[in-house]
Amino acid sequence: MTRTTDVLDDPAHAFMPYPAVPVPHAATGALAGLSFGVKDLFHVRGYPTSGGQPLLLALLGVQDRTAPTVQALLDAGARFAGKTITDELAFSMNGQNAHFGSPVNGAAPDRIAGGSSSGSAAAVSHRLCDFALGTDTGGSVRAPASHCGLVGLRPTHGRVSLHGALDLSPSLDTCGWFARDVPTFARVADVLLGQDAQPLPGTVRLLAPSDLWALATPEATRALVPARCQVESVLGQALPVEVALDSIDDMYWHIRHIQGHEAWQVDGGFIRRFAPPLGPGVAQRFEWSAGVSDVQVARSRAFRDRFRAHLGQLLGADGVLLLPTMPDIAPLVGEPEAALEDYRNRAIRLLCVAGLSGFPQISIPLASRAGAPLGLSLLGPRGSDRSLVHLAQQITTHSD
Numbered sequence: 001m002t003r004t005t006d007v008l009d010d011p012a013h014a015f016m017p018y019p020a021v022p023v024p025h026a027a028t029g030a031l032a033g034l035s036f037g038v039k040d041l042f043h044v045r046g047y048p049t050s051g052g053q054p055l056l057l058a059l060l061g062v063q064d065r066t067a068p069t070v071q072a073l074l075d076a077g078a079r080f081a082g083k084t085i086t087d088e089l090a091f092s093m094n095g096q097n098a099h100f101g102s103p104v105n106g107a108a109p110d111r112i113a114g115g116s117s118s119g120s121a122a123a124v125s126h127r128l129c130d131f132a133l134g135t136d137t138g139g140s141v142r143a144p145a146s147h148c149g150l151v152g153l154r155p156t157h158g159r160v161s162l163h164g165a166l167d168l169s170p171s172l173d174t175c176g177w178f179a180r181d182v183p184t185f186a187r188v189a190d191v192l193l194g195q196d197a198q199p200l201p202g203t204v205r206l207l208a209p210s211d212l213w214a215l216a217t218p219e220a221t222r223a224l225v226p227a228r229c230q231v232e233s234v235l236g237q238a239l240p241v242e243v244a245l246d247s248i249d250d251m252y253w254h255i256r257h258i259q260g261h262e263a264w265q266v267d268g269g270f271i272r273r274f275a276p277p278l279g280p281g282v283a284q285r286f287e288w289s290a291g292v293s294d295v296q297v298a299r300s301r302a303f304r305d306r307f308r309a310h311l312g313q314l315l316g317a318d319g320v321l322l323l324p325t326m327p328d329i330a331p332l333v334g335e336p337e338a339a340l341e342d343y344r345n346r347a348i349r350l351l352c353v354a355g356l357s358g359f360p361q362i363s364i365p366l367a368s369r370a371g372a373p374l375g376l377s378l379l380g381p382r383g384s385d386r387s388l389v390h391l392a393q394q395i396t397t398h399s400d
Contacts, residue, residue, distance in 0.1 A: 014103045014123035015082040021046035023066075029077030030191055034184065036177075037084040037123040037132035041166040042067040044083060051166045052086040052116070054099050055276040067164030069133065069175055069192065076191045081129035084119030088282045089267055090135060090168045092116050093143050093344045094331075098279030102333070107149035108372040111330035112340070114144035117178070121148040124178045131179040131188050137168050138259055139351035141176035145363040146375030147330035150178045151185040151392065155385050157358035160192050169262035172255070172355050182364070182389070182396045189389045198317065200380060200387035205319045206231070208238035211248060215350045216324040219369060224324055227366035227376045231322055234398045235391065238322050241314065245307045248349050254300035254307075255352040260289030261297040280337045304356050311357045315381045320391070324350065325363040325375035353379065360385040364392050 023044060040050050043063040050057035074080065085100050095118030096102040105113040106125025113122050117134025121144030124132050134141045136154040145152025153176045160175040167173060179185035213221065232238055244251060271286060278286065327346050331339065354361040359382050363375035380388050
């Protein structure tokens with residue numbers, strides 16, 4: 001019933017240093033025998049919730065309720081392993097928390113784990129638990145999944161409940177998770193996703209978005225060639241398409257305006273009242289977010305409606321995009337903040353397709369470069385989440 005990991009002996013620096021409290025779980029169920037970590041945005045009865053920010057931890061204190069998604073996993077027999085570190089207020093993609101430390105990438109310790117679900121990814125990649133919950137607003141499951149060699153899903157927006165979890169940008173926030181292998185990932189999918197209302201057909205149209213592939217570095221593109229061939233050997237030759245509406249840069253600014261505006265609506269009052277010390281990068285992002293105008297966000301929301309319709313028409317009921325998850329392997333831990341911010345901004349241009357559309361995207365650890373993992377993604381129509389997991393099963397089974 002209790003956490004299995006001693007946070008004082010945590011080589012991954014993945015878990016929050018909370019005293020262990022019993023968290024009951026079912027003795028049997030679909031997830032019996034598995035343990036899981038929970039990003040410290042989700043409430044768990046008996047534990048504090050910090051959002052990666054010490055003053056917010058003090059303000060919120062110990063919780064008397066458990067988020068429904070966490071409870072669903074407990075009811076399915078999974079064992080709670082602990083609450084994992086999140087980037088501060090979940091407003092980062094680097095996996096480095098100025099207050100609670102930086103979780104270690106279990107697949108490439110000299111490189112960042114990626115955030116803001118860094119602790120969850122680190123815990124799974126270090127085999128401290130079997131799977132872990134994270135959230136993905138701008139890429140915070142997909143980025144760590146690619147960096148740490150894990151399977152990770154950004155679900156269809158609203159498909160998995162975020163009730164009982166701290167918000168960042170509610171119209172973009174999603175609940176995802178990590179696992180080291182697809183069979184384990186699929187067991188969790190059965191619990192959290194159930195079956196798709198309209199599954200993908202047995203034969204899908206695999207589409208290769210040329211404009212998104214162009215965002216990967218030449219080195220990453222070369223490293224992904226065998227993985228792309230592996231996917232095409234199972235799903236068929238990928239047809240070239242263009243995905244961007246207006247331009248990639250327009251898409252980048254539209255998602256930034258939406259995220260920034262909503263993040264300031266969520267956290268601006270707390271920041272103004274308590275003036276908490278914010279880590280590098282996070283402080284600058286909130287300062288920028290405070291200046292997003294109502295006109296800018298209205299235009300960006302209108303664009304999002306157009307883009308969702310555009311991508312929906314492109315995919316139809318059977319289209320699946322094949323794309324790099326990230327522009328390259330994870331940056332080195334010692335990279336300066338300016339370099340990490342540049343990498344983050346390049347990554348957003350690739351990650352914003354799922355964010356703006358609200359469609360599901362799964363990252364599969366199929367490639368590597370320079371000894372570090374590199375993910376390849378499948379992005380499907382709205383509601384095709386479980387079908388994407390099934391495709392991942394087909395692809396990885398074929399390679400075994």
